[in-house]
Amino acid sequence: MKAIRLPEPRKPIPNLSVSDNQGLLQWISSVDHKQIGIMYLWLSVLFLVAAGCEILLVRIQLAIPNNHFLDPEVYNQLFTMHGTTMIFFVAMPAIFGFNTYLVPLMIGANDMAYPRLNAFSFWMTFFGGLLLYFSFLAGGAPDAGWFNYAPLNQYNYSSSPGVDYYCSGLLIAGIGTVTASANFVVTILKYRVNSMNLKQMPLFVWMILINSFLILAAFPSLNAALVMLLLDRQLHAHFFSAQGGGSAILWQHLFWLFGHPEVYIVILPVFGIFSEVFPVYSRKPIFGYTFIIGSGMAIALLAFGVWVHHMFATGLGNTVNSFFAASSMLIGIPTGVKIFNWLATMHGGAIRFKVSMMFAIAFLIEFTIGGLTGISFTLVPIDWQLTDTYYVVAHLHFVFIGGTLFGLFSGLFYWFPKMSGRILDEKLSKWFFWLFVLGFNTTFLVQHALGAMGMARRVYTYPNLPGWGALNLISTIGGFTMAIAIGLLVFIIIKALKTGKKATKDPWDANTLEWTTSSPPDFKNFDFVIPVKSTRPFRDLKRPEDADWKKTDNNG
Amino acid sequence: MIQLLYLSAINKTQSIFDSASPQAEKINRLGYGFLMAATGVLLLVVVLTVYITIKFRSKANTSEPRQITGNRKLEIIMVGFPMILVIVFFFWSLNVMNAVNPDRGSQKPDVVITGHQWWWEAVYPGSTAITANEIHLPTGRKLLLQLNSADVIHDWWVPSFGAKMDMIPGMDNFLWVTIDKPGIYEGTCSEFCGEQHAWMRIMVVAQPPAAYNKWLLVHTDKATIPIDSLARKGKALFMSASCSSCHSIQGTLATGMEGPNLTHFASQQTMLSGMMDNNPENVEKWLSDPQKIKPGAHMPRFIFSKDSVRAITAYLTQLK
Numbered sequence: 001m002k003a004i005r006l007p008e009p010r011k012p013i014p015n016l017s018v019s020d021n022q023g024l025l026q027w028i029s030s031v032d033h034k035q036i037g038i039m040y041l042w043l044s045v046l047f048l049v050a051a052g053c054e055i056l057l058v059r060i061q062l063a064i065p066n067n068h069f070l071d072p073e074v075y076n077q078l079f080t081m082h083g084t085t086m087i088f089f090v091a092m093p094a095i096f097g098f099n100t101y102l103v104p105l106m107i108g109a110n111d112m113a114y115p116r117l118n119a120f121s122f123w124m125t126f127f128g129g130l131l132l133y134f135s136f137l138a139g140g141a142p143d144a145g146w147f148n149y150a151p152l153n154q155y156n157y158s159s160s161p162g163v164d165y166y167c168s169g170l171l172i173a174g175i176g177t178v179t180a181s182a183n184f185v186v187t188i189l190k191y192r193v194n195s196m197n198l199k200q201m202p203l204f205v206w207m208i209l210i211n212s213f214l215i216l217a218a219f220p221s222l223n224a225a226l227v228m229l230l231l232d233r234q235l236h237a238h239f240f241s242a243q244g245g246g247s248a249i250l251w252q253h254l255f256w257l258f259g260h261p262e263v264y265i266v267i268l269p270v271f272g273i274f275s276e277v278f279p280v281y282s283r284k285p286i287f288g289y290t291f292i293i294g295s296g297m298a299i300a301l302l303a304f305g306v307w308v309h310h311m312f313a314t315g316l317g318n319t320v321n322s323f324f325a326a327s328s329m330l331i332g333i334p335t336g337v338k339i340f341n342w343l344a345t346m347h348g349g350a351i352r353f354k355v356s357m358m359f360a361i362a363f364l365i366e367f368t369i370g371g372l373t374g375i376s377f378t379l380v381p382i383d384w385q386l387t388d389t390y391y392v393v394a395h396l397h398f399v400f401i402g403g404t405l406f407g408l409f410s411g412l413f414y415w416f417p418k419m420s421g422r423i424l425d426e427k428l429s430k431w432f433f434w435l436f437v438l439g440f441n442t443t444f445l446v447q448h449a450l451g452a453m454g455m456a457r458r459v460y461t462y463p464n465l466p467g468w469g470a471l472n473l474i475s476t477i478g479g480f481t482m483a484i485a486i487g488l489l490v491f492i493i494i495k496a497l498k499t500g501k502k503a504t505k506d507p508w509d510a511n512t513l514e515w516t517t518s519s520p521p522d523f524k525n526f527d528f529v530i531p532v533k534s535t536r537p538f539r540d541l542k543r544p545e546d547a548d549w550k551k552t553d554n555n556g
Numbered sequence: 557m558i559q560l561l562y563l564s565a566i567n568k569t570q571s572i573f574d575s576a577s578p579q580a581e582k583i584n585r586l587g588y589g590f591l592m593a594a595t596g597v598l599l600l601v602v603v604l605t606v607y608i609t610i611k612f613r614s615k616a617n618t619s620e621p622r623q624i625t626g627n628r629k630l631e632i633i634m635v636g637f638p639m640i641l642v643i644v645f646f647f648w649s650l651n652v653m654n655a656v657n658p659d660r661g662s663q664k665p666d667v668v669i670t671g672h673q674w675w676w677e678a679v680y681p682g683s684t685a686i687t688a689n690e691i692h693l694p695t696g697r698k699l700l701l702q703l704n705s706a707d708v709i710h711d712w713w714v715p716s717f718g719a720k721m722d723m724i725p726g727m728d729n730f731l732w733v734t735i736d737k738p739g740i741y742e743g744t745c746s747e748f749c750g751e752q753h754a755w756m757r758i759m760v761v762a763q764p765p766a767a768y769n770k771w772l773l774v775h776t777d778k779a780t781i782p783i784d785s786l787a788r789k790g791k792a793l794f795m796s797a798s799c800s801s802c803h804s805i806q807g808t809l810a811t812g813m814e815g816p817n818l819t820h821f822a823s824q825q826t827m828l829s830g831m832m833d834n835n836p837e838n839v840e841k842w843l844s845d846p847q848k849i850k851p852g853a854h855m856p857r858f859i860f861s862k863d864s865v866r867a868i869t870a871y872l873t874q875l876k
Binding site for chain 2: 071072073076143144145149150151152157158242243247248249282283284285286287288289290291313314315318321322325326329330332333336337339340341343344346347348349350351352353361364365368369372373375376378379380381382384385386387388389452453454455456457458459460461462463465543546548551
């Protein structure tokens with residue numbers, strides 16, 4: 001089968017004398033999916049540094065009992081901004097950065113379906129984040145926690161404009177998120193290279209497709225809640241105020257109907273990343289391709305039936321609680337079983353310990369811990385003891401860091417040569433890996449114990465009870481270790497961009513289409529796309545005698 | 557008498573493992589069961605990960621491995637085994653859930669606890685006793701607590717007693733607890749409730765029924781009448797300055813409902829929801845500048861002279 005040529009006018013527009021290197025202006029005005037993807041990633045790094053500084057201040061405050069380093073009001077703003085930023089302006093843009101950069105490349109397309117909508121999505125996220133942070137100058141950042149419960153979010157209880165900025169910022173960023181997802185759906189369904197059918201799509205692309213539907217269904221609930229809250233605060237509506245006949249608990253329903261799918265929204269793409277990384281560094285195909293797609297779909301569907309597990313302690317009654325306990329346990333199965341898919345992928349392979357793979361392997365263990373503590377909340381009576389304590393804080397960080405962030409790091413180290421055309425310093429990167437893993441576990445393992453010992457979350461200080469001071473100090477030390485590691489990572493990236501070794505187009509001996517084009521790809525991704533006859537078209541090309549499409553049954 | 561009980565308090569713990577009620581004990585047993593299963597799963601993953609990564613690491617002479625894409629049987633086991641675990645734990649937790657939180661029928665609550673920013677109020681139905689922050693409960697009897705909120709969402713959690721329960725404005729929530737043995741049990745508000753969420757700590761004084769009834773009787777009494785002149789001056793100030801418009805002291809003109817009831821203030825061990833010990837020095841500090849001690853608290857700063865502060869302190873500290 002012959003390669004497919006992608007036709008495009010090769011002559012420049014006549015009588016146009018514009019230099020093709022416009023510096024910053026070129027980035028700002030870009031509609032190229034690669035530049036937008038990279039801008040998403042830098043945006044995420046920027047906010048990671050902001051949210052990281054916020055939490056370091058928080059950890060200093062908590063390092064010793066009865067500390068007076070921060071005022072309670074400042075403390076509450078900082079932890080609220082940390083959570084909000086990490087979810088909406090670090091995790092989401094980082095994922096969208098990879099999606100935007102990689103989806104067209106992996107399906108053999110030259111750009112997204114709607115390039116200008118793509119730029120619009122990015123700038124909405126950018127300005128949404130900026131607006132949220134403007135609150136610091138406008139009289140106070142939001143201070144009611146990232147899930148911003150009613151009626152604490154009402155004007156009577158939070159009279160600084162912070163919560164208004166929270167609503168507007170997230171609403172604007174949320175519009176960008178929804179438009180980006182619509183763009184992904186159309187791109188994936190309509191812009192695949194002709195010869196690639198759905199069953200030959202890379203798993204990363206599959207996960208983005210599922211994820212985009214998840215976003216399209218989940219974000220309306222958040223956006224509606226934000227508008228209702230803005231009406232409450234600005235026009236004295238009373239959707240969420242009990243005194244005015246509204247319902248405090250309604251906010252929780254609307255928020256978690258978005259909020260729990262959101263947890264899967266930031267983990268499914270990462271499952272996609274791992275499903276690319278494990279096979280490449282094990283030199284084996286993914287174990288259970290269909291199974292992984294199926295469980296991804298199962299997660300996406302079940303994700304809308306589990307939100308009440310955030311509300312087991314609100315007194316909804318045993319009947320409601322047992323329904324949501326069952327659904328929450330069920331969703332744990334497709335999520336957890338994937339761990340064994342990846343283990344089976346490595347089994348019998350030839351594993352290369354590149355930093356990307358090291359993060360993937362570390363993820364298997366860290367995410368299992370986070371997953372198991374997650375399951376403990378589905379046992380309602382255990383949830384009644386442990387919800388809203390530091391045990392939850394530990395759990396969610398094991399999921400968001402041990403899961404999402406490890407996945408993003410794995411993806412970063414895997415695709416960096418493609419994106420930049422440079423190789424990251426392997427030795428320094430390994431230092432980064434070990435430092436980060438050490439810092440992460442030091443910070444959060446002890447927090448499980450703190451929760452069981454009775455420490456509630458979101459307290460600006462605590463009495464000097466036995467063990468509390470020591471465990472919190474350990475946690476703070478771990479936090480600073482992670483901060484040093486992140487500093488090292490930024491240094492490694494900048495060093496590679498400035499003086500790094502040039503990367504070849506296929507440094508990892510990979511399988512998918514993005515590695516068939518130059519590193520970094522030209523403005524036009526592909527002139528030719530190699531034939532796609534299996535999930536690993538590039539490997540088929542490199543090893544024609546062992547091509548996947550020649551085998552009928554690959555089950556071992 | 558009550559002071560003596562404090563001194564002899566045996567346990568002052570608040571870990572979920574120090575259960576002091578059958579409800580907490582049931583949850584604990586489920587917790588240990590889960591911990592064992594979870595440790596098993598974690599060990600399996602860790603052992604497999606370590607074994608596979610060591611055994612199958614690439615060496616210089618490694619040839620292309622066998623390209624295996626799946627195994628139906630293994631996939632069925634991968635789903636089937638956790639499914640069995642899920643079913644077992646689902647029914648176990650259902651069982652515990654119904655034991656800890658049975659239907660309350662027409663049972664009346666033994667105590668009504670209301671969360672305020674940032675203190676607790678306890679009202680005992682059938683008695684005129686009202687207390688703040690230190691909540692006395694009898695041991696050996698299955699108690700029904702009614703939980704309410706006066707402003708934002710709070711959450712009642714005493715780890716030794718078991719479950720926590722949100723206090724939501726506009727809703728009546730309930731919690732069962734049977735306290736096994738007397739003692740002081742600590743807990744904390746577990747739903748973020750604003751600026752001073754950290755200092756909304758719970759102290760429950762669990763007493764044997766006889767001692768409890770005695771306590772309840774004492775606390776239905778009106779406030780003691782000050783004898784010495786300083787305390788009398790303090791009482792007059794309390795009534796004429798705005799204190800009385802937010803605080804109640806039974807038997808006096810002070811009937812405010814915003815702040816904690818102070819009728820038996822001096823019988824309490826701590827003040828400001830567990831933030832400080834209750835002693836004249838701390839009361840003086842607090843009265844001099846509440847916003848400095850507990851920023852955000854709803855008590856404004858009154859510009860009292862030093863003498864006035866001392867007088868009010870003298871009045872408050874004799875309200876046994």
